[in-house]
Amino acid sequence: VDRLTVPANLDSLDDVAEYVAEAAAASGVDSGQAYHLRLAADEIVTNIIKHGYGGDDRGEVELAARCGAGRLEIEISDSAPPFDPLPHLAPPEDLASPLTDRAVGGLGLYLAAQGVDEFLYERCDGRNRNTLVVHVDPERRGG
């Protein structure tokens, strides 16, 4: 599958969704996994656009899908300042609070992590690299 490179603005979210949907369809993951993988990719790319690049849409976000050995991986990379999302994947502390008392943000990375089997991060060659992995049921594995 070819890589996808998009400018860091919210108009790009449709292209990201389409790219992940195509990779999911080709890998044989089920529709629930495909939905959650798209949600995870959407949340991460949204964070990169809004916080990583801080609204500067000269930045770019690159996606690369790989499948094989019972796994579908989506690697999302950017050249924004270093940001390690892994400490932010736990449920927010105010999850049980009424909405009137809740912080407005902080749900995206938690939701992203809930929807995938593995969530990896590394800083490499001056880039942030987030990798989302879903495990493919061998009975469903496609071409």
Next chain:
Amino acid sequence: MAFHAVLTTDGDVATIRLSGELDAHAAPVFRDRVEEAATGDLRQLVLEMEELTYLSSAGLRGLVFAKQKMGDDVQIVMVGPSESVTETIHLTGFDRSVTVRAAAGG
């Protein structure tokens, strides 16, 4: 798929019919509609979600905003969210603050 949010008001009940995909790009449209609804003296805000195919945290933020704007006296009712959307609503604990209802006849 493009996002649409159509507001109708009947007395103290405001209804927003949502369709398409509610992501960060579409969230300002939802927020505007909620803000418009919140200008009235409401008892209930009904969100018709049968045709909403996708909901991200950006859309959920619009709901936190709605609740904080309107206060605890306004009941928020979600009607007919899909299985995936319902899962997100549960994971984030929003089901503690809003009423989730199956679609009419469903």
